[in-house]
Amino acid sequence: xxxxxxxxxxxxxxxxxxxxxxxxxxxxxxxxxxxxxxxxxxxxxxxxxxxxxxxxxxxxxxxxxxxxxxxxxxxxxxxxxxxxxxxxxxxxxxxxxxxxxxxxxxxxxxxxxxxxxxxxxxxxxxxxxxxxxxxxxxxxxxxxxxxxxxxxxxxxxxxxxxxxxxxxxxxxxxxxxxxxxxxxxxxxxxxxxxxxxxxxxxxxxxxxxxxxxxxxxxxxxxxxxxxxxxxxxxxxxxxxxxxxxxxxxxxxxxxxxxxxxxxxxxxxxxxxxxxxxxxxxxxxxxxxxxxxxxxxxxxxxxxxxxxxxxxxxxxxxxxxxxxxxxxxxxxxxxxxxxxxxxxxxxxxxxxxxxxxxxxxxxxx
Amino acid sequence: xxxxxxxxxxxxxxxxxxxxxxxxxxxxxxxxxxxxxxxxxxxxxxxxxxxxxxxxxxxxxxxxxxxxxxxxxxxxxxxxxxxxxxxxxxxxxxxxxxxxxxxxxxxxxxxxxxxxxxxxxxxxxxxxxxxxxxxxxxxxxxxxxxxxxxxxxxxxxxxxxxxxxxxxxxxxxxxxxxxxxxxxxxxxxxxxxxxxxxxxxxxxxxxxxxxxxxxxxxxxxxxxxxxxxxxxxxxxxxxxxxxxxxxxxxxxxxxxxxxxxxxxxxxxxxxxxxxxxxxxxxxxxxxxxxxxxxxxxxxxxxxxxxxxxxxxxxxxxxxxxxxxxxxxxxxxxxxxxxxxxxxxxxxxxxxxxxxxxxxxxxxx
Numbered sequence: 033x034x035x036x037x038x039x040x041x042x043x044x045x046x047x048x049x050x051x052x053x054x055x056x057x058x059x060x061x062x063x064x065x066x067x068x069x070x071x072x073x074x075x076x077x078x079x080x081x082x083x084x085x086x087x088x089x090x091x092x093x094x095x096x097x098x099x100x101x102x103x104x105x106x107x108x109x110x111x112x113x114x115x116x117x118x119x120x121x122x123x124x125x126x127x128x129x130x131x132x133x134x135x136x137x138x139x140x141x142x143x144x145x146x147x148x149x150x151x152x153x154x155x156x157x158x159x160x161x162x163x164x165x166x167x168x169x170x171x172x173x174x175x176x177x178x179x180x181x182x183x184x185x186x187x188x189x190x191x192x193x194x195x196x197x198x199x200x201x202x203x204x205x206x207x208x209x210x211x212x213x214x215x216x217x218x219x220x221x222x223x224x225x226x227x228x229x230x231x232x233x234x235x236x237x238x239x240x241x242x243x244x245x246x247x248x249x250x251x252x253x254x255x256x257x258x259x260x261x262x263x264x265x266x267x268x269x270x271x272x273x274x275x276x277x278x279x280x281x282x283x284x285x286x287x288x289x290x291x292x293x294x295x296x297x298x299x300x301x302x303x304x305x306x307x308x309x310x311x312x313x314x315x316x317x318x319x320x321x322x323x324x325x326x327x328x329x330x331x332x333x334x335x336x337x338x339x340x341x342x343x344x345x346x347x348x349x350x351x352x353x354x355x356x357x358x359x360x361x362x363x364x365x366x367x368x369x370x371x372x373x374x375x376x377x378x379x380x381x382x383x384x385x386x387x388x389x390x391x392x393x394x395x396x
Numbered sequence: 397x398x399x400x401x402x403x404x405x406x407x408x409x410x411x412x413x414x415x416x417x418x419x420x421x422x423x424x425x426x427x428x429x430x431x432x433x434x435x436x437x438x439x440x441x442x443x444x445x446x447x448x449x450x451x452x453x454x455x456x457x458x459x460x461x462x463x464x465x466x467x468x469x470x471x472x473x474x475x476x477x478x479x480x481x482x483x484x485x486x487x488x489x490x491x492x493x494x495x496x497x498x499x500x501x502x503x504x505x506x507x508x509x510x511x512x513x514x515x516x517x518x519x520x521x522x523x524x525x526x527x528x529x530x531x532x533x534x535x536x537x538x539x540x541x542x543x544x545x546x547x548x549x550x551x552x553x554x555x556x557x558x559x560x561x562x563x564x565x566x567x568x569x570x571x572x573x574x575x576x577x578x579x580x581x582x583x584x585x586x587x588x589x590x591x592x593x594x595x596x597x598x599x600x601x602x603x604x605x606x607x608x609x610x611x612x613x614x615x616x617x618x619x620x621x622x623x624x625x626x627x628x629x630x631x632x633x634x635x636x637x638x639x640x641x642x643x644x645x646x647x648x649x650x651x652x653x654x655x656x657x658x659x660x661x662x663x664x665x666x667x668x669x670x671x672x673x674x675x676x677x678x679x680x681x682x683x684x685x686x687x688x689x690x691x692x693x694x695x696x697x698x699x700x701x702x703x704x705x706x707x708x709x710x711x712x713x714x715x716x717x718x719x720x721x722x723x724x725x726x727x728x729x730x731x732x733x734x735x736x737x738x739x740x741x742x743x744x745x746x747x748x749x750x751x752x753x754x755x756x757x758x759x760x
Contacts, residue, residue: 041729043728044725044728044741044743045743045745058429061448062426062429062430062448065422065426065447065448065743066426066739066740066741067732067739067740067741068728068741068742068743068744068754069741069743070447070743083429083434083450084425084426084429084448084450086447086448323690326687326736326737326738326759327738335732340729340732341729341732341733343732343738343739344735344736346735346736348712348713348759349712361408364407364408364432365405365704365705368431368699368704368705368707369705371708371710372690372708372710373690374690374691375430375431375707376430376431377408377430377431377432377433378432379408379409379429379432379433379434380432381409390432395690395712
């Protein structure tokens, strides 16, 4: 059926362009293939997605001629990482549909914009302050008067570009260590647990959510996601509602991941959840959906950007997803021999420290 | 661990060569990608598998130079259809490991060889006779004295190359209609239902089996596979045992599908099952394993040929798989909107009559 804007879904045989060649692009390409949809990966460097896509382009994100040529070979464009330059997305979006919208990139790329945008929607975030100098940092830390985290506004991921501070710490040294970049100082939230909400929204604004996993991080990198997360239903409904509000405000199409803190049962019901950050893409904490749901986050993202009906987000099994980081992936043979373990390897050549090489989902 | 022959499993990043470019090759390539294993498709014609493989070669199966060049780029070879010429498989097998063994092709390509091989293992098959002339056909039909099916010895699939006969029918006309090819006349079995046994066998002879689906055919083409099939456990154990006997006798590595007839509860327990035919490859009646098992038939075939530990064949959901044949695939949008339906489309351009375009698995 044509959607609200009169657009028809892309038929099987169409091609989805994907910006980025990492494991998320790879799993998107595999999900598209299930539906008979082709993929064309565009990235500055070749990566895991190149091996499974129908077509590939290796070119810069600033290379307008290459972007235009790419646009001419695909029916719609999406992306697998939030640091795609907004100008790249806007150049493409002027030529053909691009989902999620460039606005989502803009918001997600700058922690100050992100926190401001989210809190203006009435969605709780940790108290924060913009910090543009050592003096501002000192003043902000004094004002918060609590343990805090100094984060660069841009390009931080997997715990990079972050420094913990407590009242009385040497803020000049911290400012120097973070390299004098524009930053946000964020109050450290004494959370009981971390969870994420994975919603998928179609072109008509219809929204579906996966069961929220409970996430554990180590050294700033996601280690483990578990469903069900064990939180009360009322809290999970609130979590979905907050994520839905963000998705609607962005006029979002595709999968949106919203990472949240749960402050524990002693907090008032309406104030138990706080948004940490959003990722305008499929998300590591949703990898278990490949093995524990009929339709994975990857397939539902493809469905949404192609204008297809969303698939069911129902879960048929309890699941635990554990990332394989760096040399952990060398244990592939033992993992493959483990009954009930679903092993996923991304085809990366070098098992560097801190690099996500694969993941294992254990069905329960 | 090295296996009995001292061989190590192929590490992630290795390349599996696949002969054949159809949907089975496509789903094998997608399963390999999950494990970080690359695929190189070799076929006379491009097909659905070409869109998702890391590398492709379009060349004839008799082209020894092209086959040798292909062998030099891959670590092991397998195939997705049983009509790969035995000489092609033997040429490759002299250069590098090829699984399943060429012997399995030899047996499966000729209905007379197949039925003789199977019955010599003490595995029941329908009464049959080799037929090389109209006169032999007349004599064989008189001897069987029962409804029967005349089948060409070679190249029949999806019900092609078959003619039904009953005692008294015009055997000369039937012989002319089938084109005078070497044939087998097979007694029509009054079966209660059809099932298939999907076993996977590793390089050490370790064997695992999926739950057997109950299959329904229409116009000689598989329409539907349902698990669980509802047959008594004792019958299913016997079915697995018969399939295991065939796999062991072939020194088989990979997924083997054995189609069987169940004669109904009134038949003596040891005689309730009869083998119809074998397919030395992943099989249409096992497509539900993608959605209803942690490790699909495709992944387990890849694991077996790569020397990996076999994955669990356990099923987490009841399932029904229905093929989308010809124009049925045009209903993709309605199917995609159906809650609980897992839609698979093979990326074939033309929805010709009788062509398998995709399948839907409904989880229960």
